[in-house]
Amino acid sequence: MKILKFLILALFLFSHYLEAQSGTEKNEKEFSDYTSYFQKQWPENYWLTNVYLINGSGVKQEGTFNILIDDGFIKKVISTRQKIESSEKVFDYAGHTVIPGIVRVHNHMRLPQGALLYSSPKLYLAGGVTTIQTCGTGNPDEELAISQYIERGEQPGPRIINSSPYFLVLMARRTLFVLLLKMLLDRKSGNGQKKV
Incomplete structure (x- = not known):
């Protein structure tokens, strides 16, 4: 049990190390032609005027604002x-509503049918999600590469905080394999068959 706790702590700390290594320092980005197609290039400082505001507090904001x-x-x-x-x-955006970027903390970049590495980052952005944390993966190199592409401006997408690879899935697969093997051996030897 102590070893499992140590492994969980080590993986947690390693995921935060990866986040720190992903380039949190401020720098000027040159966006690829592909990414620039999806992004409007904004000046560094600007005002959005005459907008409605949802600030996430649950309290309705009366009137319009300049941000x-x-x-x-x-x-x-x-x-x-x-x-x-x-x-x-x-920029006058009268009639539009502004919300702060949404942060999601349990995200998958792939489904059992296959990876969504090309489309899911753009879909997150389209939904207003500007930061995601993945919840583990069987293919950590893929997700790390995507987060680096986004950080370098080569692909559009939200900021990605990568989590660790799955570590319980491998143990579960081994356990399932052992159980299935035992069932087959029991059946072959007659121990698992019911008599009618």
């Missing part, structure tokens, strides 16, 4: 009654 975006993050939210006194570019 200052600084390097991709919401820096300031003010009522539209307040005057914007800065030189940032202004």
Whole structure:
């Protein structure tokens, strides 16, 4: 039991190490032509004006707002009654609703039928998800590669926090194999057959 606890802790720490290695430092990205096709190139700092706001608190926000975006993050939210006194570019999005990026913490990049590595990152973004944490995989190299492609701007997608490879699945498969083998051997020797 102590070994299992140690392995779980080690895998947890390793997943956070991988996250730290995935490039959290601020840098200028050059997007590939493919990624640029899906992304609107925004200035570093800008205002979204006259928008409705869902802030995630559950409290309905009355009226419309002006939102200052600084390097991709919401820096300031003010009522539209307040005057914007800065030189940032202004985009009027009257009638639109803004939400902060959604963070999902249990995500699969593949289904039993096959990998969705090409389409799932774009689908997450289309749904407003800007950060995901995977929940383990049988193919960690695939997910790590996709997160690196996204980080380098070669493919559109949300920020991916990679988790560890599956470690209980292998044990479960071995256990299932042993049980099936035992059933076959018992049946062959007559121990598993019912007499009518």
